[in-house]
Amino acid sequence: MASSPFAPVAPPALTLERASDGRPAVKLTGTWSLRSMQPVAQSLRQQLAAHARQTRDAHWDLSGVTRMDHAGAMMLWQAWGRQRAANVNLRAEHEGLFEHLQAAPMQEPPAEKFHWLTPGLALTRPLMVLGRHIIEVVVLLGRVSLAFLQCLAHPSRMPWKEISANVYRTGAQALGITALVGFLIGVVLSYLSAQQLKAYGAGIFIVNLLGIAVIRELGPVLAAILVAGRSGSAMTAQIGVMRVTDEIDAMAVMGIPYTVRLVLPRIIALAISLPLIVLWTNAIALFGGMVAAHYKLDISIGYFISALPEAVPVANLWLGLSKSIVFGILIALLACHFGLRIEPNTESLGIGTTNSVVAAITIVILVDAIFAVLFSDVGVP
Amino acid sequence: MSGNEHDDCVIDVRNVWTQFGTHVVHRDLNLCVRQGEVMSLVGGSGSGKSTLLREILGLEQPTRGEIRVLGVSLQHGVAEEIQALRNRWGMLFQEGAMFSALSVFENVALPLREMKTLDEDLIHDLVMLKLKMVDIEPRHASKMPSSLSGGMVKRVALARALSLEPELLFLDEPTAGLDPERSESFCKLIAYLKRELELTVVMVTHDLDTIVSISDRVAVLADQKIAALGTVAEVAQHPHPFIVEYFQGERGRRALTGLTA
DSSP states (O other): OOOTSOOOOOEEEEEEEOOOOSSSSEEEEESHHHHGGGGHHHHHHHHHHHHHHTTTOOOOEEEEEEEEEEHHHHHHHHHHHOOOSSSSEHHHHHHHHHHHHHHOOHHHOOOOOTTTTTTHHHHHHHHHHHHHHHHHHHHHHHHHHHHHHHHHHHHGGGGGHHHHHHHHTTGGGGHHHHHHHHHHHHHHHHHHHHHHHTTOGGGGGHHHHHHIIIIIHHHHHHHHHHIIIIIHHHHHHHHHHHHHHHHHHHHHHTTTTTIIIIIIIHHHHHHHHHHHHHHHHHHHHHHHHHHHHOOOOHHHHHHHHHHHHHHHOTTTHHHHHHHHHHHHHHHHHHHHHHHHTOOOOOHHHHHHHHHHHHHHHHHHHHHHHHHHHTTSSOOOO | SSOEEETEEEEEEEEEEEEEEEEOOOOOOOEEEETOOOOEEOOTTTTTTTHHHHHHSSSSSSSEEEETTTEEEETTOHHHHHOOOOOOOOOOOOOOOOOOOHHHHHHHHHHHHHHHSSSSSHHHHHHHHHHHHHTTGGGGSOOOGSSSOOHHHHHHHHHHHTTEEEEEEEEESSSTSSSSHHHHHHHEEEEEEHHHHHHHHEEEOOHHHHHHHOOSEEEHHHHEEEEEOOOHHHHHHHHHHHHHHHHHHHHHHHHHHHHOO
């Protein structure tokens, strides 16, 4: 009969005595369970090991043990060198515990074998991973393009609702944060340049400087980075969770291609909403710059606005907006790519989301550099 | 022992009310689980079986009433006592709830490592022993949970629930999602472990075969309280409409024939 679950547990203890035949006897008493041993596990282990070493032919008396579980039995078992000691006297109800131990194979899970290629593989693996990513993104882009062409041929198949929902989510809901960041950047930029320009008496050129910098470069890149962090991560997580819960497989079984229903609307939506966000960010950043210039350089807002078209050729605006369309497509494409790669475990979801945002921001800056080189003579007065 | 009727209850649910807004799930519910028995909680969908189980585990609080587990009150007990209680029970979640970022071995070793005083050698042998007890071969120990089959996930989750040598084992739908053969062997496994480890088992299940094969007593949750309580044979005779439908339906009769034979 098991002891009462409410009774206080006697701590495990062991004493060394002499048995009647003169041989040493180790006498164990108390409760030898995981919980009762927890506070004294280290010292118990040392004591047991010492006794087992010193007295090889010792008599082990376990009849005083009131309760024992696998952890207690295992501790003795290990002290005996993973075998049953020669002379053991234990209660009948504890016999089963040791039978388990006898039967249980304690073999190690096989270790990974070392291969002479391993160090080489470790070096080339990142390159191979990158290569695989590029191939997969290109394949995804191809499938989405085909889906897009099909949808163009049959406009009724176009996922209008999803596109509209995504435009709202990635565009309208991002207005606040982009306005705040845009305004502050505008103020900072204007404020710092004003100090430098003032030194040369060239305060009036603040219009050119701010206009070109914001419309051509800062607006699109800033908005793209914010949207990559905000909407890109959300897209990856959404698609990733759908992957984890088998929703994507469920769609495939119903004959709904996920490229049409999940990837295409996100790409189209971001290609529409990012240029709009960029326009908005530009406007707010310029407004912030105007306000700072007004206080720092006494340039009135009215003058700033009237001088802007003169100072900044309109080609810069088109360049900025077309860049942002490309950024939008890339961010959504990468977000979906990383989302679709997620495996059904929590760690993969975290890594996938991080990778998606990092990759999207990197690619945005990379493509921006390409644009800068290709169009270096466009829109410069 | 005094003459108090609650004295031999390992789990003692007293006058528990559970309300979600105006929806009453449990109305003045009482239940006593004795030491060493397998108690099955049965009831229709939405009858509050899982809620009751979660309340016994302290994952949710009842609106009113008290639940005592191993003599510790989950409502009025000292925080340290309740914390110590959590090392004395094990729970098998329906989907296994394996930590997906850890391997099979690490999943089972985690509660042991949390004790902080056991050395790695002992933990290793204990984990391999537990895995052996639930029939998981050592070569699966380094696998990740996502690469295991549903039946294996359940068995590993059971090994994890047993890793702290619990006195109480809770099972939520232990055989759901297993094929009949697997669920049969899973029932045998639980019965065997219960006998070997002197466990008290509380189980929520829909599966009549599971109930018939391993439970000592059955508690039927209906009409916001325990509508019937007793051995399977006793409960099956109860006139409550839910029980009649459940046990006297075709499936019920089929499962019960095994009992009388």
